[in-house]
Amino acid sequence: MDYDLEIKHAPDEGGHFGKYGGRFAAETLMQPLKEIEDAFFEAWADPEFHTERLDLLKNYVGRMTPLYYAKQLSEKVGGAKIYLKREDLNHTGAHKVNNTIGQALLARRMGKKKVIAETGAGQHGVATATVAAMFNMQCDIYMGREDIRRQAPNVFRMKLLGANVIAVDSGTGTLKDAVNEALRVWVASCEDTYYIFGTAAGPHPFPLMVRQFHTVIGQEARKQCLEQAGRLPDVAVACVGGGSNAMGLLHPMWDDEGVRLVAVEAGGHGLETGEHAASLAKGRPGIIHGSLSYVLDDDEGQISANAHSISAGLDYPGVGPELAHMMDVGRLNLDSATDDEALQAFEMLTKTEGIIPALESSHALAAGIRIAAGMSSNKIVLINLSGRGDKDLNTVMEKFGFHTEGQL
Amino acid sequence: MSNHLPEVFQRCERENRAALVGYLTAGDPNVQTSERLMLTLAEQVDILEIGMPFSDPAADGPTIQAASERALTAGAHIDDVFAIAKRVRQAKPEIGIVLMGYANVPYTMGFELFASKAKQSGVDGVLLVDIPAEESGICAEAFKSQNLSQIMLLAPTSTEERIKLAVNIAEGFIYYVSLAGITGAEMGEVAKIKEKLSLIRQYTKLPICVGFGVKTPKQAESIALFADGVVVGSHFVSQITSNIDDRDAMLSSLSSTASAMAEVMKRQG
Ligand SMILES: Cc1ncc(COP(=O)(O)O)c(C=O)c1O
Numbered sequence: 001m002d003y004d005l006e007i008k009h010a011p012d013e014g015g016h017f018g019k020y021g022g023r024f025a026a027e028t029l030m031q032p033l034k035e036i037e038d039a040f041f042e043a044w045a046d047p048e049f050h051t052e053r054l055d056l057l058k059n060y061v062g063r064m065t066p067l068y069y070a071k072q073l074s075e076k077v078g079g080a081k082i083y084l085k086r087e088d089l090n091h092t093g094a095h096k097v098n099n100t101i102g103q104a105l106l107a108r109r110m111g112k113k114k115v116i117a118e119t120g121a122g123q124h125g126v127a128t129a130t131v132a133a134m135f136n137m138q139c140d141i142y143m144g145r146e147d148i149r150r151q152a153p154n155v156f157r158m159k160l161l162g163a164n165v166i167a168v169d170s171g172t173g174t175l176k177d178a179v180n181e182a183l184r185v186w187v188a189s190c191e192d193t194y195y196i197f198g199t200a201a202g203p204h205p206f207p208l209m210v211r212q213f214h215t216v217i218g219q220e221a222r223k224q225c226l227e228q229a230g231r232l233p234d235v236a237v238a239c240v241g242g243g244s245n246a247m248g249l250l251h252p253m254w255d256d257e258g259v260r261l262v263a264v265e266a267g268g269h270g271l272e273t274g275e276h277a278a279s280l281a282k283g284r285p286g287i288i289h290g291s292l293s294y295v296l297d298d299d300e301g302q303i304s305a306n307a308h309s310i311s312a313g314l315d316y317p318g319v320g321p322e323l324a325h326m327m328d329v330g331r332l333n334l335d336s337a338t339d340d341e342a343l344q345a346f347e348m349l350t351k352t353e354g355i356i357p358a359l360e361s362s363h364a365l366a367a368g369i370r371i372a373a374g375m376s377s378n379k380i381v382l383i384n385l386s387g388r389g390d391k392d393l394n395t396v397m398e399k400f401g402f403h404t405e406g407q408l
Numbered sequence: 409m410s411n412h413l414p415e416v417f418q419r420c421e422r423e424n425r426a427a428l429v430g431y432l433t434a435g436d437p438n439v440q441t442s443e444r445l446m447l448t449l450a451e452q453v454d455i456l457e458i459g460m461p462f463s464d465p466a467a468d469g470p471t472i473q474a475a476s477e478r479a480l481t482a483g484a485h486i487d488d489v490f491a492i493a494k495r496v497r498q499a500k501p502e503i504g505i506v507l508m509g510y511a512n513v514p515y516t517m518g519f520e521l522f523a524s525k526a527k528q529s530g531v532d533g534v535l536l537v538d539i540p541a542e543e544s545g546i547c548a549e550a551f552k553s554q555n556l557s558q559i560m561l562l563a564p565t566s567t568e569e570r571i572k573l574a575v576n577i578a579e580g581f582i583y584y585v586s587l588a589g590i591t592g593a594e595m596g597e598v599a600k601i602k603e604k605l606s607l608i609r610q611y612t613k614l615p616i617c618v619g620f621g622v623k624t625p626k627q628a629e630s631i632a633l634f635a636d637g638v639v640v641g642s643h644f645v646s647q648i649t650s651n652i653d654d655r656d657a658m659l660s661s662l663s664s665t666a667s668a669m670a671e672v673m674k675r676q677g
Contacts, residue, residue, distance in 0.1 A: 023542060023543065024538045024543055025540060026466075026467045026540070027563045027565075027570075027574070027585065028565050030542075030565070171464065179466075180465075183467075184590045187590055188589035190565070191588075287511040287512045287538065288512060289466070300516060301486075301514075301515060301517070302463040303463040303464050305463070
C-alpha cells in the first residue's frame with residue numbers, strides 16, 4: 001500500500017501542539033533531544049529510510065494488518081457494524097513494533113550501539129528487545145517492579161530476546177517510574193545510547209515521531225474501510241495509555257469530519273473512586289516526563305500514586321500532548337471503561353469471535369461495544385485492537401478464578 | 409524587593425573565595441527537623457538551595473530521590489517549603505536563598521502565586537530543572553515581576569548555541585552541571601569543567617557555580633579555584649541518610665561537613 005508521508009497537523013518548531021507538548025527536559029538532555037529531532041526530520045525526508053522501514057513493516061511485522069468485520073460480535077451487540085483493526089496480528093503481538101522499527105532505524109542511522117526503553121505492559125519492551133535483536137544492538141529495558149509481577153510472560157520474552165530487564169523500585173514501581181529511571185540512565189549515556197520512547201508522549205520530538213510511525217494503522221484502516229464497506233466509519237475508537245495506538249488510528253482521520261474520534265481511558269475501579277488512569281477526563285494540565293499535557297496529580301502538583309488500571313499498559317498518570325490538544329479543540333471525544341467492563345469485553349470478544357484481545361485493547365472494545373449498541377445497523381464503529389491477550393492470561397485467569405488444577 | 413544574589417557574589421569576590429552553595433530537600437526527614445537542618449546549613453553557606461520535594465525527580469540520583477520520598481511521606485507541603493525559607497531569611501538576612509525543583513509544583517500552584525509567596529518568604533531565585541531556555545517563557549514574567557532570578561542550568565552537552573540561549577534568560581548565576589548525568593554521580597573531570605566555563609564566560613558576566621557530584625573538600629577546592637561558586641547537594645543530604653535515627657548526630661555531622669567545605673572556598677594567593 002502507498003502510505004502518505006506528509007506530516008499533517010505538525011506542532012510548532014518547539015514541539016508544541018497548541019499550548020501542550022514542548023520540551024520540558026533538563027538542560028543535559030536538550031542537545032541529545034535536538035539530535036534525535038534533526039535525525040528524525042532528515043530520515044523522514046529520505047526515501048531510502050521509508051523504503052527500508054516499510055519493507056520491514058511488510059515482511060517482518062506482517063503489515064498491512066487486516067481490517068476484520070466482526071459479524072458475530074456485531075450481531076450479539078445488536079447495533080452498528082463493528083470492524084476491528086487487527087494490530088494484534090503484528091509480529092510481537094501489538095502495535096508497538098511500528099514505532100520500535102522506526103526508532104531503531106533512526107538509532108542505527110545516528111550510529112548508536114545501544115538502545116534503552118521503558119515498558120509498562122511489556123509490549124513496548126518486547127517490541128524494543130525484538131528490533132534490538134534483529135539490529136544486533138545492546139538493549140536495556142526499565143520496568144516497574146509491580147509491572148514485572150503482572151506481566152511475567154513478557155519479562156521472559158524480553159530476556160529470551162537478549163535484553164536486560166531492570167526492575168525499578170522507586171515511586172509506585174509502575175510505568176511512570178520506569179520512564180523516570182530510563183531518563184536518568186539516558187542522561188548519563190546518550191553519547192552511545194538511544195532512548196526508544198514507547199508512546200506518543202514525552203519531550204519533543206517523541207510525540208510527533210511516535211505518532212508518525214504509527215499512522216500506518218489509521219491510513220490502512222481508512223483505506224480498508226472504504227474498500228470493504230464503501231465508506232468511512234462513523235466512529236473510530238482506541239484505548240489511551242500514552243496515546244500511541246490512539247494517535248496511530250485516529251490522527252489520519254482528523255480531517256474526516258464525519259468520523260467521530262473516541263479515546264478510551266482506563267476507568268480502573270471507577271472514575272469516581274480516584275483509582276483510575278483517566279488523565280484527560282479527570283486530570284488537569286501539568287508537566288511530567290518532558291511535556292506539558294494532562295496529568296493526574298494532587299493539589300500541589302505531586303503526581304498521583306493512585307493511578308490504577310487492570311492493564312499495565314494504561315496504568316499511566318499522564319497522556320500524550322497532542323491528545324490534550326485534540327480534546328481542547330473539540331476533535332477528540334473522551335470515553336472510559338472500568339476494569340470490569342474491560343474484562344467483560346475481553347470475554348465477549350474471545351467467545352464470539354475467537355480472538356483474545358489485550359486488556360488494554362479490551363478497554364477500546366468495551367467502549368466501542370457500548371457505542372455500537374446505541375447505533376443502528378447501517379452505522380460503522382471501527383475499533384483498534386491494539387494487541388493480543390496472551391500476556392494477560394495470568395491476570396485474567398486470576399480474575400475469573402480459573403485455576404488449571406481441577407478445572408480441566 | 410531586594411535580591412541578595414549580586415551582593416553575595418561581590419562579597420565572595422572581595423574575600424577572594426568561591427561561594428559555597430548548599431542544597432537540602434525541604435521537609436527531609438520531616439518538616440521540623442528539616443528547619444533545624446536548613447538553619448544549621450545556612451550558618452556555613454553563602455547561598456542556601458532549598459529543594460522542593462517532588463514525586464518524580466527524574467534528574468536526581470538515589471540520594472535526593474530518597475530525600476524527596478522521605479519528605480513527602482512525612483507530609484511536607486509546598487507551604488512548608490516557604491515557611492522554612494522564611495525562617496532562614498529571618499536568621500540570615502545576608503545570604504542568598506534559592507528554591508530548586510521541578511516545574512509541576514509551581515505550575516500547579518500558578519507561577520504568579522508561587523513567585524509572590526517565594527518573594528514574601530525571602531527567596532532570591534528559582535531553579536526549575538525541567539524548564540530549559542526554550543520553555544522559560546512560561547514563568548519568566550511571574551519571576552521578573554517579583555525580582556526573582558531565574559537560574560538556568562548549563563551542562564557538558566550544551567552547545568554554544570544553547571549557551572547563548574540560556575545566558576540571555578539567566579539571572580543571579582549560572583548553574584553548571586559538572587557531568588552528563590544525575591545528581592549524586594561522580595563529578596566530571598576538572599580540566600573539562602574548566603574549559604567549558606571559559607567558553608561560557610565568553611558569553612556572560614554572570615557568576616558560574618559548579619555542581620553535581622561534589623563530595624569531598626578536595627574536589628570542592630579544585631573547583632573553587634576557577635568557579636564563582638561550588639554547589640554541594642547529595643553529600644549534605646547523605647548526612648541525613650547516615651544519621652537518620654539520631655537528630656543530634658545529623659545536625660552536628662551536617663555542620664562539620666559544611667564547615668569543611670566552607671573552609672576550602674578560600675583561594676590562596
Ligand atoms: C496492546 C496495547 N495497547 C495499548 C497500549 C497503551 O499504549 P498507547 O496508549 O501508547 O497505545 C499498550 C501499552 O503497553 C499495549 O501494550
